[in-house]
Amino acid sequence: MKRFSFFNKKIDLFRVRECIFFLLYFFYFWFIINPSLHFHRQEIAFLWGAEFFQRFLDHPGGVTEYVGALLGSFMYSPVLGAFLITVFAWFLTWLTKVLIRQLNPKAESYFFHFLPAIFLLGLQSHYKYPLSSPLALVLAMAFIVIYLRIRKLSLRILFFLAGSAFLYWLAGGAFLLFSGLCALYELFYSQYWILGLTEIFWGIALPYFAFHFLALLNASSAYFSLLPVTMPYIPQWLSYGFFIVYILLFFLFHPRIFNFSLFKKWREASPVFQFLASTGLLLLLAGFVAGISFRKNEKFLLEIDRLARHRKWEEILEKAKKESLPPLSVTFQINRALFHTHRLLDDMFSYPQLYGISGLLLSQQFRESAPLQESDFCWDLGLINAARHWGHEAFSTDGDSPWILKRMVEVNLVIGEYQTAKRFLNRLERAIFLKAEARRLRKILSARDPYPLMQEDPVLSHGLQMYGQNDFIEFNDHPPAELDSLIRQNPKNRMAIEYRIARELLSCRLGALPQHAQLLKQVGYTSLPRHVEEALIFLSAVTRASFPWVKEFGGIHQETIQRFFEFHRVLAKYRGDKKMARPELKEKFGNTYWYYALFYRPSAKGSEVPTYGGKVQ
Known part of the structure; x- marks a missing residue:
């Protein structure tokens, strides 16, 4: 030119x-x-x-x-x-x-x-x-x-x-x-x-x-x-x-x-x-x-997943507010973020729960396609042996990724397999990134007795506290028995208790809810979370049952009771026509268990994916 x-x-x-x-x-x-x-x-x-x-x-x-x-x-x-x-x-x-x-x-x-x-x-x-x-x-x-x-x-x-x-x-x-x-x-x-x-x-x-x-x-x-x-x-x-x-x-x-x-x-x-x-x-x-x-949707999914790996929970919740129809994996990470910010049982229905239990606990098919994400989740939940299993799955498919190597060092340290942990740490030290993590783990492994240093480490101390010798139960899709087993092994496993209750809320099967809600006392709750109150009011209205034990939590808030009456007044205004009442109910009560139970409850066939009009919403 x-x-x-x-x-x-x-x-x-x-x-x-x-x-x-x-x-x-x-x-x-x-x-x-x-x-x-x-x-x-x-x-x-x-x-x-x-x-x-x-x-x-x-x-x-x-x-x-x-x-x-x-x-x-x-x-x-x-x-x-x-x-x-x-x-x-x-x-x-x-x-x-x-x-x-x-x-x-x-x-x-x-x-x-x-x-x-x-x-x-x-x-x-x-x-x-x-x-x-x-x-x-x-x-x-x-x-x-x-x-x-x-x-x-x-x-x-x-x-x-x-x-x-x-x-x-x-x-x-x-x-x-x-x-x-x-x-x-x-x-x-x-x-x-x-x-x-x-x-x-x-x-x-x-x-x-x-x-x-x-x-x-x-x-x-x-x-x-x-x-x-x-x-x-x-x-x-x-x-x-x-x-x-x-x-x-x-x-x-x-x-x-x-x-x-x-x-x-x-x-x-x-x-x-x-x-x-x-x-x-x-x-x-x-x-x-x-x-x-x-691909905007793929970028959003990867951004959420990356934030979860870096444990930036508040950023996940802030970014998720902009998405009205999040994909399954994003809903899964939203629920993890809600737990880690102590909001799962208070704000779970403030975010779209379009996939029921599948958005809370990954299905077997999804776990196989995202083994490292499942390993992270199992680590948080206290399934340390399962975290090691899924870490091995990730290692077999993706190789020497620094994040996979870091996970394998941590789980083997907690389990007591120090020689295996050293082999993975030797690999991690040759990676370009996560050098600070490698130095932290090397300091622990170089000690004559790593256990005291592990107890002081904020990451490994969690694994030590949660680790149980029989924590890996070969069930598909995380059934209630797996969570119940974790609670029996460690009655102060807050994540297992909250996820057990959240599972009941999402499945709309509330028979065992009163029993599990009482366990919240063991993990420091002094009052009942909002969604538990909403579900108990709903259960009481349907079965005429009373729950005197709620007094231990200071009872159910009057505000929640008043909102339930208002919910029914709106429904009565439209003579029970859910389709006609839905816009007003969504505007006023879209973040409640009642709205979820009315419009997104799982199908009668037992599907874990909520449906409305035959289609996932």
């Missing part, structure tokens, strides 16, 4: 456009996407040391996976993560610009060299997309640029054979991009048809041999490892579009095509017009790709 004179100073408008584009690119990932959620979603595992590195040397693309894991660890920081993604986008843009110049030295790239970065923006907007994939694409593009710079045919052939084998070992499936574009160049630019066809054959044959002679590879991994086309969560138009762009560039900038009149008119336009038009078009395309790639 030409230079534009402004107040007698020459301004390179291309540089201005590039700065604007990548600055907005950086801020988009920093503030909108938040790369720390990539780290959280992928449970990125990286350890220093030869042992960890050797795991990546036995398959094509392993080295890139290793470097991707190293760089991906820095996505723990949103700023560093956004910077890394922007750097990869810049490298792709620069390499594409160099490629275009090599294809047609007389041509200007205009804005076409930004297109791969725009597609990368869409790919990287998906929280499961690993950083090793754009790294592999950058390596492939670098090899292509080197290949095209070699003018002597014999040297080009030699570089292709040696470079393609090395690139395949280095970056896996990204080798196909290199092989395919090299073949296009030979077929349509150099007119070496035999060489071009040979390169296509080589691109097919090399992964084929790897598939047959390397036992660890399947066909998909041999051909497409590290390419977005193998990632089912990436839309096909996005994963294939990245490669189609390069194929189109090879044809578009061919000397016989480039002299098309549209480009001639563009070259004759003023520098300011070129700058404004190209910048506007780039931002429009980037905004379009960002708009259809950004």
Whole structure:
């Protein structure tokens, strides 16, 4: 792009456009996407040391996976993560610009060299997309640029054979991009048809041999490892579009095509017009790709889950207020946050309880898909052996994630398996993050007798207080017997008692509520929580039973009794028509057990998911 004179100073408008584009690119990932959620979603595992590195040397693309894991660890920081993604986008843009110049030295790239970065923006907007994939694409593009710079045919052939084998070992499936574009160049630019066809054959044959002679590879991994086309969560138009762009560039900038009149008119336009038009078009395309790639609901879910891992309970409750229909996993974390802020039995129905018991206690199916979250929950509840079991499940699926290693050290310390705890701690100390946690745990494990230091530790003391030798009961979906067993082992287990009562409220089965509500005295309650009062009034109205023991808690508040009468007055006003009464009841009593029991009670068939009109609300 030409230079534009402004107040007698020459301004390179291309540089201005590039700065604007990548600055907005950086801020988009920093503030909108938040790369720390990539780290959280992928449970990125990286350890220093030869042992960890050797795991990546036995398959094509392993080295890139290793470097991707190293760089991906820095996505723990949103700023560093956004910077890394922007750097990869810049490298792709620069390499594409160099490629275009090599294809047609007389041509200007205009804005076409930004297109791969725009597609990368869409790919990287998906929280499961690993950083090793754009790294592999950058390596492939670098090899292509080197290949095209070699003018002597014999040297080009030699570089292709040696470079393609090395690139395949280095970056896996990204080798196909290199092989395919090299073949296009030979077929349509150099007119070496035999060489071009040979390169296509080589691109097919090399992964084929790897598939047959390397036992660890399947066909998909041999051909497409590290390419977005193998990632089912990436839309096909996005994963294939990245490669189609390069194929189109090879044809578009061919000397016989480039002299098309549209480009001639563009070259004759003023520098300011070129700058404004190209910048506007780039931002429009980037905004379009960002708009259809950004997943707001997934980001919200990951934000809540990340806050729960960092035990920022108040922030969870504040953020959850903005969501009227939270997904199951978010409801689960909301209820955890309510417990930890001592509000579960007072404010549980102030938040949507759309999934009944499943939103309080994870189902077996969900636990299997989120083992670390279940391990965290079991630790809080006092199921220490279960926390270790689910920690092992997480370790078997996600490997050496720092958070998983930390959990395994803690549970093995509490159980008394000190040697096992040391093995996991040795791994944790080689991770990039959680260094302070590793030092804390090393100090405890290095003591001659770790037990006194564990009693003083705020995290481990909880585990010691809750640990019972028979705490892991193999039930599905946390039935009442599991909670009852915990209460018998430790009558002061506040979480087990409150969750047992909350389970009865959510299931609308109140027969055992009076018995369990009396246990609240053991964990420091001097008055009954609001939802327990509401349920007892409801139960008394239905069964005509009385509960003299409530005097031990100072009785039921008159305010709660008056609200119950008002609830019935509103219902009577509409002659018992729940559908007609619902808007007014929701406005005045939407945060009460009565409203939940009337409109969201589980179906008569015993489903744990509340229904209304046959649909989950």
